[in-house]
Amino acid sequence: MKRWPSLSLFTVALFAIWLLLNDSLAPGQVLLGLVMTITVSLATAAMLRSRARPHHLLVAIRLFFVVFIDSVRSNIAVARIILGPAKGHFNSGFMKIPIDMRDSYGLTVLACILTAIPGTVWAGLSADGELLTIHVLDLHDEEAWIQTIKYRYERPLMEIFE
Amino acid sequence: MNSLLPWAVSFALIAFSLAMICAGIRLLRGPSAEDRVLALDTLYVNSMLTVLTLGILFGSRLYFDIALLIALFGFVGSAAMAKFLLRGEVIES
Amino acid sequence: MIPVDLPLWADVLASLLLVSGGLLTLIGSLGLFRLPDLFARIHAPTLGNTLGLACVLLASILIASMQAHRLVFQELLIWLLVVVTSPLTAMLIIRAGIYRDRKSARRKGMDRPDEAVDH
Numbered sequence: 001m002k003r004w005p006s007l008s009l010f011t012v013a014l015f016a017i018w019l020l021l022n023d024s025l026a027p028g029q030v031l032l033g034l035v036m037t038i039t040v041s042l043a044t045a046a047m048l049r050s051r052a053r054p055h056h057l058l059v060a061i062r063l064f065f066v067v068f069i070d071s072v073r074s075n076i077a078v079a080r081i082i083l084g085p086a087k088g089h090f091n092s093g094f095m096k097i098p099i100d101m102r103d104s105y106g107l108t109v110l111a112c113i114l115t116a117i118p119g120t121v122w123a124g125l126s127a128d129g130e131l132l133t134i135h136v137l138d139l140h141d142e143e144a145w146i147q148t149i150k151y152r153y154e155r156p157l158m159e160i161f162e
Numbered sequence: 163m164n165s166l167l168p169w170a171v172s173f174a175l176i177a178f179s180l181a182m183i184c185a186g187i188r189l190l191r192g193p194s195a196e197d198r199v200l201a202l203d204t205l206y207v208n209s210m211l212t213v214l215t216l217g218i219l220f221g222s223r224l225y226f227d228i229a230l231l232i233a234l235f236g237f238v239g240s241a242a243m244a245k246f247l248l249r250g251e252v253i254e255s
Numbered sequence: 256m257i258p259v260d261l262p263l264w265a266d267v268l269a270s271l272l273l274v275s276g277g278l279l280t281l282i283g284s285l286g287l288f289r290l291p292d293l294f295a296r297i298h299a300p301t302l303g304n305t306l307g308l309a310c311v312l313l314a315s316i317l318i319a320s321m322q323a324h325r326l327v328f329q330e331l332l333i334w335l336l337v338v339v340t341s342p343l344t345a346m347l348i349i350r351a352g353i354y355r356d357r358k359s360a361r362r363k364g365m366d367r368p369d370e371a372v373d374h
Contacts, residue, residue, distance in 0.1 A: 197296065200297060223327075
C-alpha cells in the first residue's frame with residue numbers, strides 16, 4: 001500500500017488524457033478511465049526508478065509563461081537569421097554549461113524547454129551529470145546564454161522538483 | 163461567403179505545400195543521412211499541420227484523429243531512423 | 256466548407272492565427288533548405304514545431320469550439336505529444352551527426368576532432 005500516494009500524479013495525468021481523447025465526461029467513460037488508468041499505473045509502477053515530486057505550482061505557472069515569451073522572441077530571432085543574407089552573419093556552435101540539477105524529471109523538462117526555444121538544442125549530458133552540451137544557432141555571447149539558462153530555467157526547475 | 167477564413171485557410175495550405183516542397187528538396191539532396199531524417203521529420207510535422215487545416219476547412223473532427231495519429235507514428239519513425247544512424251552504422255557512411 | 260457563421264472577432268482571430276502559423280512553418284522549412292550545415296539546419300524546423308504548431312492548434316480549437324458551442328480542447332493532446340517527443344528526435348539526430356562526423360574524420364586520417372560530447 002505504500003505505493004498509493006506517490007502513484008497519484010501519473011494516474012491523474014493518464015486519466016485526464018483518457019477523458020480528453022474521448023472528449024466526454026459521461027459516467028461510463030469516467031468509470032472505464034478510472035479502471036484502466038489505475039491498472040496501468042499499478043502495472044508500470046515497478047518500472048519507474050524514481051518518482052517526480054513537483055511542488056510550487058505558482059513557480060511552474062510562472063516558468064510556463066517565461067518559456068512561452070522566450071519561445072516567441074527566439075522564434076522571431078531565428079526567422080530573422082533564416083531570412084537574412086546568405087552567409088556569414090551568424091556563427092553556430094556547441095557550448096558547455098555546468099549544471100547543478102540532478103533530478104531526472106527536472107532534466108527532462110529542461111530538455112523540453114531547450115527544444116521548445118528555437119535556436120538551442122540539447123546535445124548531451126556528461127556521464128557524471130555535471131556538464132550539459134547544447135548547440136546554439138546564434139552564439140555571440142556564451143556567458144549570457146549560461147546566465148539565461150541557469151537563472152531563468154534551471155533555478156525554477158530546481159525549486160519545483162527538488 | 164463573406165468571411166476571411168477561407169482565404170486564410172487557402173493561404174495556410176499554400177504555405178504548408180511550399181514548406182513540404184522545401185523539405186522534399188532537402189530530403190532528395192541532403193548530403194548526409196541525418197539531413198534526410200531531419201527532412202522527413204519536418205515533412206511529417208508539415209503534413210500534420212496540413213491535415214489540421216483541412217479539418218478547419220471541412221469542419222470535421224475526424225481530421226483531428228488523423229493528425230494525432232500522424233504525430234504519433236511520425237515520431238516513432240524518425241526516432242527509429244535517428245537511433246539507427248546512431249547505433250547501427252550498418253549502412254556504409 | 257466552413258459551415259457556421261462565425262462572429263467577426265473569431266473569424267479575424269482564426270485567420271490571423273492560421274496565416275502566422277503558415278508563415279512560420281514556411282520560414283522554418285525554408286531554413287531547412289537554406290542554412291549551410293546540419294547543426295544549423297536542425298534549428299530551422301523547430302519554428303514550425305513550436306509556434307507554428309501552436310498557432311494552427313489555437314485556430315483549430317477556436318473554430319471547433321465555435322461550431323460545437325462549447326469548449327473543445329482535444330488539440331492540447333497533439334501539443335503535449337509534440338512538446339514531449341521533439342527533444343528526443345532532435346537529440347538523436349544531433350548525436351548521430353556528431354558521431355558520424357567524428358567517424359568520417361577519423362577515417363580520413365585527420366587529427367582526432369575534439370570530443371564535442373561525452374556520451
